[in-house]
Amino acid sequence: MGNGRTSRLSDVAEGVIRPLNQTELKAANALLKDLTKQEPALAEHLAADGPLRSFVLSAFTLSPYLRDLANLKPSLLLAAVSAPIEPQILDAIEEARSAWRPDASGAVPGEPEVMARLRRAKRRVAFLTALADLARVFTARDTTAWLSAVADAAVAAAINHLLLLGHEGGKLTLKNRDNPAEGSGLIVLGMGKHGARELNYSSDIDLVIFYDPDSGILGDPDDAMETYGRMMRRLVRILQERTADGYVFRTDLRLRPDPGSTPLAVPVEAALIYYEGRGQNWERAAFIKARPVAGDLEAGEGFLRELVPFVFRKYLDYAAIADIHSIKRQIHVHKGHGAIAVKGHNVKLGRGGIREIEFFAQTQQLIAGGRMPDLRCRPTEEALKALAAARWIDEQTAEELTDCYWFMRDVEHRIQMVHDEQTHVLPETEAELKRIAFMLGFIDTTAFSRALETTLKTVEKRYARLFEKEEGLSSATGNLVFTGQQDDPDTLKTLKGLGFERPEAISGVIRTWHYGRYRATQSVEARERLTEMTPDLLKAFGESRRADEALLRFDNFLSGLPAGIQLFSLLGNNPALLDLLVNIMAAAPRLAEIIAERPHVFDGMLDPGLLVELPTRDYLGKRLKSFLSSARHYEEILDRLRIFAAEQRFLIGIRLLTGSIGGAQAGHAFTDLADLVIDEALKAVIAEMEAAHGKIPGGRVALAGMGKLGSFELTAGSDVDLILLYEHDDDASESDGAKPLDPMRYYTRLTQRLIAALSAPTAEGVLYEVDMRLRPSGNKGPVATRLRAFARYQREEAWTWEHMALSRARMMSGDAGLVAEAERIIEEVLAAPRDRAKTVKDVLEMRALIEQEKPAKDIWDLKLIPGGLVDIEFIAQYLALVAPAKGHRVRTNELSTADALKALGALIDPNDLDICLSALKLYTDLSQVIRLCIDGPFDPANVPAGLTDRVARAAESPDMKTAEAEVKRLSKAVRKVFSRVVS
Structure with a gap:
């Protein structure tokens, strides 16, 4: 750093600024x-x-x-x-x-004194570095290095x-009071420019903090989260609070795993599990510089060594690059990324x-970092040099980009x-520029x-050259021509005639395909196949x-495909597909x-029996058994389950979309699939636990x-x-494996x-989002519940709404004996006599609370x-709770809502039952x-026209207006039934 230990401001050249x-x-x-x-x-x-006075x-x-x-x-200026x-x-x-060190007497400095010392030191470094930088005594490399050093x-x-x-306060027992951090298990990683020693002049610093609760410095490891959480809040205050002496660094802890739901300091084991299973590509990129x-x-x-397989994968990971590049595109959109103009330009983004x-x-x-360890370097300049040395880029590119950087x-x-x-951001005005x-x-x-x-x-x-491959173009024939830079007038007329409202935009999209800017269209063969099928494709769309919307979605699909030849061949030879x-x-x-x-889901669509054969539990089970037959290891089993679930969910959805199955059949199929997959996942997890920790006696x-x-x-x-x-033996104290755990x-x-x-x-997606809030005591209770505690809670403490939920409970997997015991307890709880007036009151209050806190959007x-x-489900659940008092014993917890209503039909007026069943089928x-078709709310004015057509067809209505009228009619009728029944 610097030009030697004797760099002085007096070395400044005349007229440097x-x-x-x-x-x-x-x-x-x-x-x-x-x-x-002074x-x-x-x-x-x-x-x-002279030069020095002029410079100052x-x-x-x-x-x-x-x-x-x-x-x-x-005095700062004098020293400088x-x-x-x-x-x-x-x-x-x-x-x-x-700044933290005790004085000669051993007295530990108070927080205000530590804060003052840090601010004075940072102020000196900032002042001296800025002047040396402006004087060209330092280079930008020196400036970033010194600023990073004071941040460290x-x-x-x-x-x-x-x-x-x-x-000192008794919360911790340090291994070395003269070096508190030694052996503490408290890991503080600098991320981004801090990690790469590239901090800019007014940088905030990004920190990620982990801890090992078993490091031995905590009296009670269970206090770790609270102790370290409080410590990190004080860390942020020490560094960024503005005092009379200024601040040290603005500090950001949001790069930790899942910052919305995790504490400021995260246990090492939890972090490793997160990165292994849920880590994102942007996090992989971030940890390059950690x-x-x-x-x-x-x-x-040691922690970073364990993360190497997450950050740098074994294989050439092109799939992640679209993700990283999409982040860049999002930044461009967010920042109004237009033409280059100096005034107001953001030199970073x-x-x-x-x-x-x-x-x-x-x-x-x-x-390439997974296969080439030399590329795993933090600083940008060093990374460019390493890429050139590995012949991943040429020397000229590395030198150009380094100079520009x-x-x-x-x-x-x-x-x-x-x-x-x-x-x-550069100033907008000439004077400030x-x-x-x-x-x-x-x-x-x-x-x-x-x-x-x-x-x-x-x-x-x-x-641009990194992400875009400019190659010769294959053109369609006749008046569908997409070569060159300009739109062909005849092609625009053809597109208009085919039904596209914005032919210029569509022409631009197709020209992008032919430029080979997507991985799926980078090979000459892929572009030729796509060119051949373009007329049929445009006619179909x-x-x-x-x-226009439909074709743009297809464009989005193409942009994510890893390869295109196989798909284009399939589509070209299969008009139905x-x-x-x-x-x-x-x-x-x-x-x-x-x-x-996941383009592989297309494979299942080629099955000629897809729309004929129903996705029954037996059908799905046989296919899952076959698909898992060669899987041996835990991660392999889970990945195969994810692939199978994604493909089968998609294929069930296709049957629903095309009308070959109805809503109730789809719900049963989605649920059967979930049952099978969750059962296999549970078996795999149990086997993994037993391998690591042994078995609990009687467990x-x-x-x-x-x-x-x-x-x-279930829906899609x-x-x-x-x-x-x-459940386990009463005298079981711990498991019998190499790493025993209490039950x-x-x-x-x-x-x-x-x-x-x-x-x-x-990489293979998510199986299911899991919600465990219906367990005893909800989010406050333990995630696993002993059966006897579950029984006691349901008998003595559970609220009416929890018994309503229990009326839909279904034992779906696990030990047969324990399943039978649990079913007996559930049946006993639901059959117990209850105060009907209190039940009515609780159900009405619950429905009113939902209506108040979560009113319908439309x-x-x-x-x-x-x-x-909700009203229909509450009717069924209410009837299930009051049925025993009326002399009826009906087990609704193995039934759908419709079947439960039918089973409880004796407790409800036949006309009211018909209304509920008709409305339930429609809903x-x-x-x-x-x-199946969208993730967010359904607004007929803002969803694809094809979806409104499909929704009207599902409602057995000629159009959306009629479908909406039917929803309004039945919902009013159901509300009246609810008021009559729950009273």
């Missing part, structure tokens, strides 16, 4: 005169006109922040102009690193201070900016030096703009309503996304499906409500593993509208189709 204007220069002269009175020694260095005055006119710092602390820079910065960094020192000092305070900066550095390095260079390097590190880092630093603001140009040493804004535009365009060109694909794109955005993400597990899973009414997008029950921890961990197995997003909110699905048919 110039004053902003004469008015500012007069003010700076007046300030310098005043500062000289620090007379300044006169010795700055009295005579110019710096004060250009940077109000530096001027204010000098005014606040004249009178002595070598590097030793002073090193002293300040050491001052920061030692400040974070390490704050962590040591907090650990020492914890030790570096232990404080806390237990050895543990931090804008076109040709710093982020494009970083992504250029990181995407290729992700692709450091030039833009210089620009970024000067933008931030003006007011010490975390901004990357001149300030930046002068700080960079340019003679005027024209020269600066020219240099910046050249830099941005160079980066943009290199970045043109015949669908809102043809093409029609089905168009149907999906026109009516079902959700299904379109699924096939975009047994059973799984209850609740809600729609219990009543065979449903989560699954589960309760895990267990509660054993079954808690087993449940957590099952949840992770089902809901962790992986008539298509079929679940929540008055007289909607089920509609909601199954809607949930």
Whole structure:
């Protein structure tokens, strides 16, 4: 860092920067005169006109922040102009690193004193670094390195201070009071520019903090979350709270796993499970630069070693690159990423900016880093050099991008030096742009703009080449021509005639295919096949309503395909398959996304019996058994379950979309699929637990499906409500494996593993989102429940609404004996006599509460509208609870809502029963189709026209207006039935 240990500001060249204007220069002269009175020694260095005095005055006119710092602390300026820079910065960094240390008497400094020391040290480094940078005594490389070093020192000092305070307060027992972090198991990783030692002048710092609860420094490991959570809140306060001395660094902890639902410090084991099962591609990119900066550095390095398989996969990982590139596209959209213009340009996120260079390097590190360890480096410049050395890019590209990177880092630093603001946007006005140009040493804004535009365009060109392959084009024949840069007039007429409303846009989309910008169209063979089928494709899409939308969804599908030859061949030789694909794109955005993400689901669509053979439990079970037959290892079993579930959910959906099965059949099929898959996942998890921890004496597990899973009414997008029950010998104290666990921890961990197995997003997708809030005590209770505790709770503590939920409970998997015991308990609880008046009161209050807290958004909110699905379900559940008192013994917890209503038919007027069953069928048919086709709310005005047609068909109505009228009619009727029955 720096140009040697003797770098001085007095080495500054004449005219390296110039004053902003004469008015500012007069003010700076007046300030310098005043500062000289406060620090007379300044006169010795700055009295005579010369390069140094000229530089200081110019710096004060250009940077109000530096001027204010000098005014606040004249001694800073004296030190800067009178002595070598590097030793002073090193002293300040050491001052920061030692800010936590007790004094000679052993007294631990208080938090205000630590905060003051850190702020003084950071202020010295910021002032000295900025002046040396502006004077060109430092390069941008030096500046980023020094700023990163003081950030490391400040974070390490704050962590040591907090650990020492914890030790002094009895919360922790440190292994070495003179080095609190040693062996602490507390891991503090610097992310992004901090991790790469590339901090910009006014950077905030991104930290991710993990801890090992078994490190031995905590009195009670169960207190770890609370202890470290409180510690991290104080860490943020120490670093970023503004005091009279300013602040150290704005601090962001949001890069931790799932920040919306995890504590500020995350247990190591939980973090590793998260990254293994749910880690995102953007997190992989982020961890390329992760570096232990404080806390237990050895543990931090060990943690990063364990993450290597997550960050750098074994195979060339092109699939992740579309994801990373999509992040870049999202940034462009969010930031109004238009043409390059200097004024107002974001040098970090804008076109040709710093982020494009970083992504250029990181995407290729992700692709090849698994096989080429030399590419696993943190700094951007080093990564570019490594890519060139590996012949992944050429030397010229690496050199060009490196020069561009450091030039833009210089620009970024000067933008931030003006007011010490975390901004990357160039000024909009000429006067303020001149300030930046002068700080960079340019003679005027024209020269600066020219240099910046050249830099941005160079980066943009290199970045575009990385993602876009410009090749010769294959053209269609006749009046469907998509070669060249301009639209062919005859082609636009043809597209209009085929039914497309925006032919220019469609022409542009198809031209993109032929440019080979998608992986699916990069090979000549793929483009030739696509060209051959383009006329048929356009004709099929043109015949669908809102043809433009449908084709754009197909375009989105193409953009995500890893390869195209096989698909284009299938579609070209199978008109029925093409029609089905168009149907999906026109009516079902959700299904379109699924096939975009998982093209292998198409394989099942080629089965000629697809629309004839019903997806019964036996049918699905045989296929699952065959699909799992060769799987041996835990992860392989789970991945095969994910693939199978995704494909079969999709195929059940196709049957529903085409009308070969109805809503109730689809619900049963989706539920049978879930039963089979969850059962296999549970078996795999139990086997894995037994391999690691052994068995609990007498240990047994059973799984209850609740809600729609219990009543065979899942939709394509449903989560699954589960309760895990267990039992064991009374004298069982722990499992008999190599790593024994007590029963509660054993079954808690087993449940957590099952949840992770089902809901962790992986390359093969997610099996099911899991909801366990229906267990005893809800989210406050343990995730696994012993059967006797479950029985006691249901008999003595459960509320009416919990017994209503229990009326839909269905034992679906696990030990046969425990399943039978659980079923007996559920039947006994539901058969118990109850106060009918209290039940009525509770049911009405519950329905009113739902109506108040979750009012229906519109008539298509079929679940929540008055007289909607909730009302019908409540009628069935209420009748199930009061039936025993009326002399009826009906087990509804093995039945769908419709079957439960029929079984309870003696308790309800026949006309009312018919109304409920008619409404339930309509709601089920509609909601199954809607949930299959879209994820969000159904608004007929804003969904694909093909979907409104399909919804009207599901309602057996000629159009949406008639369908809506029928929903309104039946919902009013159901609400009246509800009022009559629950009374």
